[in-house]
Amino acid sequence: DDWRFGEDDGVIDGRRLAQLVTAVDNQRIFRRPREIVRSDTAVTFLMDNSGSMKTQRFRELAVLVDTYSRALDLAGVTNEILGFSTASWAGGKARADWEAAGSPTSPGRVADGLHVVYKSAETTWRSARLAMAAMLRTMHFREGIDGEAIAWAHRRLVARPEPRKVLIVVSDGAPMESTTATANGDGYLVDHLVGVVDRIERRSPVEIGALTLDADISSVFSRSVAIDLDAQLTIGTYGALDLLFS
Secondary structure, eight states: OEEEEEESSSEEOGGGTTHHHHOTTOOOOEEEEEOOOOOSEEEEEEEEOBGGGGGSOHHHHHHHHHHHHHHHHHTTOEEEEEEEEESSGGGHHHHHHHHHTTOOSSOOOOSOEEEEEEEOTTSOHHHHHHHHGGGGOOTTOBOBOHHHHHHHHHHHHHTSSOSEEEEEEEESSSOBOHHHHHHHOTTHHHHHHHHHHHHHHHHOSOEEEEEESSOOOTTTOSSEEEOOOSSOOOHHHHTHHHHHHO
């Protein structure tokens, strides 16, 4: 892919031959081939920032994903970290607009969604460390509309040039946004989530899987692994991605 110059042995670098006369003690006039690590994969972590995650050791989860991102960066694998929540509790402005319109039936989402980019695919781990630290703050942890967030993360990933695309959803269970559930029925958000994941699994080139905490969502994701954050992070914890995609 490239050359390493100024080596003690290898292929003679014609540009440095003059050093044989001018700097006899410096024999670093060789060059050697250098391989550059490249990857054909892009990885997206989508973090559930719902209020229930505040009790699910979100600090350890932030460390886990931060370490994954750093390792992928070192391996030359493009990766990004996204999050999803709502901009306010109980619907916010969207609910006010719905009520002002006479509260029509079957309105769909009645909440102000919030999508967060902790680290974009174009940003290195080192450059994104301060932004990623926002995962340790819970001011934006409110409610979760999982299906819509997965569709958003999927669109971002599909636009990437890498041929292999991997989407990892990190969640503690079913979606919940109180106003939307009340206006459309309790199963509305779950049905939407199931439909989104099913379409991706059947029709998209994106490989999707889930890391779950205290919940079994294998009925939604054909690939899911439960992780236990009640104890310290271990090598076994970091092996979750192998279980999902190897």
